[in-house]
Amino acid sequence: MEESMVSFKGTVNGLTIILREQDNIDSILEQIEKKVSSAGRFFKGVSLDVKYRGKKLSKEDEEKIFNLLSNKSGAVIKSLSEDTEAIAQAQDSAPTPAPSKIKMRNYFFKGINEGLTKFYKGTVRSGQLINFDGNLVVIGDVNPGAELIASGNVIVMGSLRGIVHAGADGNTEAVVVALNLQPTQLRIANVITRSPDEKEVRNNFIPELAYIKGDTVYIDRYLPLR
Amino acid sequence: MGEVLVVTSGKGGVGKTTTTANIGTGLALAGKKVVLIDTDIGLRNLDVVMGLENRIVYDLVDVVEGSCRVKQALIKDKRYEGLFLLPAAQTRDKTAVKPEQMLKLCEELKDEFDLVLIDCPAGIEQGFKNAIAGANRAIVVTTPEVSAVRDADRIIGLLEANDLRNPKLLINRVRVDMVKRGDMMTIDDIIDILAIDLIGVVPDDEKIVVSTNKGEPAVTDSKSIAGQAYRNITKRILGEDVPILDLEADEGFLVKIKKMFGMKTT
Numbered sequence: 001m002e003e004s005m006v007s008f009k010g011t012v013n014g015l016t017i018i019l020r021e022q023d024n025i026d027s028i029l030e031q032i033e034k035k036v037s038s039a040g041r042f043f044k045g046v047s048l049d050v051k052y053r054g055k056k057l058s059k060e061d062e063e064k065i066f067n068l069l070s071n072k073s074g075a076v077i078k079s080l081s082e083d084t085e086a087i088a089q090a091q092d093s094a095p096t097p098a099p100s101k102i103k104m105r106n107y108f109f110k111g112i113n114e115g116l117t118k119f120y121k122g123t124v125r126s127g128q129l130i131n132f133d134g135n136l137v138v139i140g141d142v143n144p145g146a147e148l149i150a151s152g153n154v155i156v157m158g159s160l161r162g163i164v165h166a167g168a169d170g171n172t173e174a175v176v177v178a179l180n181l182q183p184t185q186l187r188i189a190n191v192i193t194r195s196p197d198e199k200e201v202r203n204n205f206i207p208e209l210a211y212i213k214g215d216t217v218y219i220d221r222y223l224p225l226r
Numbered sequence: 227m228g229e230v231l232v233v234t235s236g237k238g239g240v241g242k243t244t245t246t247a248n249i250g251t252g253l254a255l256a257g258k259k260v261v262l263i264d265t266d267i268g269l270r271n272l273d274v275v276m277g278l279e280n281r282i283v284y285d286l287v288d289v290v291e292g293s294c295r296v297k298q299a300l301i302k303d304k305r306y307e308g309l310f311l312l313p314a315a316q317t318r319d320k321t322a323v324k325p326e327q328m329l330k331l332c333e334e335l336k337d338e339f340d341l342v343l344i345d346c347p348a349g350i351e352q353g354f355k356n357a358i359a360g361a362n363r364a365i366v367v368t369t370p371e372v373s374a375v376r377d378a379d380r381i382i383g384l385l386e387a388n389d390l391r392n393p394k395l396l397i398n399r400v401r402v403d404m405v406k407r408g409d410m411m412t413i414d415d416i417i418d419i420l421a422i423d424l425i426g427v428v429p430d431d432e433k434i435v436v437s438t439n440k441g442e443p444a445v446t447d448s449k450s451i452a453g454q455a456y457r458n459i460t461k462r463i464l465g466e467d468v469p470i471l472d473l474e475a476d477e478g479f480l481v482k483i484k485k486m487f488g489m490k491t492t
Contacts, residue, residue: 129317185281197280
């Protein structure tokens with residue numbers, strides 16, 4: 001498969017080039033050139049920190065890629081280096097099994113203002129789990145023992161009494177909104193809060209919005225008092 | 227080296243979970259280090275009865291699948307030192323765990339805790355097999371109803387077939403007034419059929435409903451008769467010799483208690 005020999009990934013800091021161990025430098029250069037020229041004016045005028053991973057490169061090879069990118073892409077390449085962070089992370093997490101439920105990625109779901117959304121109509125009952133890589137809207141109630149996991153926002157048009165996890169792959173901008181927000185447990189990205197132990201039974205619907213700032217979950221009404 | 231005690235019944239709704247929560251709390255009150263394991267995957271209740279539902283992040287399935295460490299999944303009780311809960315998963319089913327995995331987990335927990343208490347699901351299928359896999363002692367819960375006693379008998383047979391000798395019998399929800407009128411099986415009737423040692427009799431008590439809904443085991447409530455019965459059972463588990471309340475005397479005891487709190491003696 002020639003296609004996957006070299007792949008580009010955009011990151012917060014710039015660009016990561018993912019290489020394969022078995023390929024030689026000439027074919028890598030060729031592939032990069034193809035990719036860059038097919039991207040056309042995409043890179044024009046931007047400045048990039050470029051990292052690569054997947055293969056160890058010598059200084060000369062690094063330089064070749066650097067020159068190629070600088071000349072062909074039209075971008076200002078600020079630096080080119082091996083992506084040591086990912087390697088360090090991989091080594092760190094190797095001995096202890098990574099916690100399965102809260103996976104933080106560098107490339108988390110970003111469609112929070114506008115993005116892929118699932119609509120679920122009906123009551124989500126105990127033991128049911130809705131997991132979606134995007135935003136999630138439930139038109140109905142979410143009962144205790146039910147679980148909603150979404151990589152984007154979670155909106156519940158009803159009472160939210162179960163467990164909810166918004167921004168499940170690491171987006172701290174994600175919010176949880178419900179007409180009656182009383183979750184057993186509320187998680188946004190890697191922050192977890194639980195309901196108070198004293199049960200307050202509230203049945204008058206006050207729409208509320210939960211979000212995080214730092215390590216704290218804030219819950220606000222988003223409608224003016226009427 | 228601790229012991230692994232499974233609470234089982236066969237029939238549903240006889241009070242396995244309530245019993246597990248109360249005995250567990252009672253043992254913790256007595257200063258023991260106890261862990262409660264809920265093996266009712268998909269229909270978990272023990273966390274609710276203990277009032278710890280909102281603390282669950284990892285569960286039994288995460289532990290056996292190796293996606294977290296046992297320590298991470300153990301929930302510390304909010305009231306008592308030395309009491310821990312390993313909750314079941316709610317969004318999975320019984321087949322998510324295998325008996326061999328339970329055995330391994332029990333062996334691991336035995337080293338750390340004085341007592342590992344397992345809350346068994348109703349039925350005799352996979353969930354039951356998981357629950358008894360690591361156990362070396364058993365309590366069979368029944369109520370004074372023919373159906374519950376029949377199922378208890380079946381369970382005792384299965385326990386013995388799985389080398390769990392000498393299971394102990396706990397008779398739950400006994401109504402003294404009905405027994406007196408001859409409308410309910412007596413304790414002797416039940417023992418006649420099941421022929422195993424009795425570890426305790428728990429009278430029917432409205433307070434159990436209240437404490438279950440509040441998430442606070444009745445054993446901590448000094449005013450609850452059922453709580454008193456569970457305290458006695460706890461002592462018996464620890465090897466103390468507490469006399470089992472005779473039904474007739476039990477009646478007298480009940481009347482006394484009721485008088486003490488100014489209730490009508492029916």
